[in-house]
Amino acid sequence: MIVVTGATGGLGGATVEHLLQRVPAERIGVSVRDAGRARHLADRGVRVRQGSYEDQAALRDSFEGAEQVLLVSGNDPIADVVRLHGNAIEAAAAAGAQRLIYTSQHAATPGNPYPPSQIHVATEAMLADSGIGWTSLRNAAYGPLDEVLGPWSRTGKIAQPADGPVPYTDRADVAEGTAVVLAAGHHLDGPVTLSASTAVTFDDLAETASHLIGRTVERVVVDDEQWIAGQIASGMSPEVAGFMLTWYQAARAGHFAEADPLLSELLGREPRTVAERLADGIAG
Template sequence: MIVVTGGTGGLGGTTVEHLLERVPADRIGISARDTSKAQHFADRGVRVRQGSYEDPAALRNSFAGAEQVLLVSGNDPDADMVALHRNAIEAAVAAGARRILYTSQQGAVPGNPYRPSDVHIATEALLDDSGAAWTALRNGAYGPLDQVLGPWQRTGVIAQPQDGPVPYTDRADTAEAIAVLLAGDRSVDGPVDLTAPNAVTFDDLAEIASGLTGRPVERIVLDDEQWVADQIATGVPDQMARLMLSWYQAARAGYFAEAGPLLAELLGRPPRTAGERLAAHIAA
């Protein structure tokens, strides 16, 4: 059995959808904090059990019979995520899982100023010590582009802190590739990057957006502290603004610059580029 945590979330839920195209529903399980949100999967024959990283006993029950477990990383800045991930890893091992797949992050290496990197580095170390086979999926940034570009369609300006090259990756492509791995079509060990084929900067995206819209889109570099102050003024908590700033700082330092071929290999086709995603967003 393949058990997916976070199966009611964006990445986990899309992964389950792709799994249903590859393996029988009765070979798939979901561990969900709120099982009612996974009823649509239960109706299709997927096993749904309650489980959360805060409850090791419930996790062991939700992982029972699993040969593989997908641990979708938590992102609560106020929680001890390493300890919670340890709970999940230990529960998977106790359930007899032969492989644990974990959604890590591209650039999860020492020195990366983006703070979640420390959680991923520590979790990967726990996986290495677990005794189970493991895969750390160091996913390229797959959030909506407007989260990092800002309201450029309204303003005609990408006004953000200094950035660097990033292979912005489509979440649906990432989920499909994870499903390919879980379905057993291919197995990889240790940390691997899953990224779009090319890394681009905001300057590149401004040029692409200009071509797509037929009007100039300007790139303006904002001072870090002024950007943080502007974010706070719009209601973003100081802690969250500075967390996002550390992402820009990591990008400009080159921690996300490398684009790898594995995502395309798993998909059997080219992943969607940032330009294609921008075009789809504009057309929507």
């Protein structure tokens, strides 16, 4: 059995949908905080059990019979996420799981100034010490492009801090690639990167957006302190603004510059490009 955690979330839910296209529903289980929100999966034959990273006993029950467990990383900003990941790893081991697949982050390496990187570094170390086969899927940035570009379509400007090349990746492609790994039993050992095929900068994205809409989209580099002040003036807390800035700082230092062909190999096609994603956003 393949058990997926976080199956009512964006990445976990999409992964389950792709799994259902590849393996029988009775081979899939989900571990969710609220079983009621997974009723749509239970109705299709998926085993639904309640479990959260805070409760090891519930996790062991939800992982019962699992050959593989997909551990979707936590993102609670006030929780001890490393400890919670440790709970999940221990519960999977106790339940007899043979392999853990963990959703990590692109460039999860020491020295990356983006704080979640260190959570993933610590979790990968625990996986290595677990005695279980493990794969860490270091997923490239897969959030909506407007989250990092800002309101460019309204302002005609990408006015953000200095950046660097990033292989911005479609979450749907990451979910499909993850499902392929789980369904095919791909024994990819240790950390691997799932990313789009090409890393691009905001300059590249401004050029692409200009071509798509038929008028110039300007790239404006905003000083870090000025950018933080602007975010705070818009209602963001200083803590959140400072946190978000570290992502741009990591990008400009080259931490996210490497693209990897693995995702295209898993999909059997090229992942969606930023041009395709921007075009869809404009059309929408």
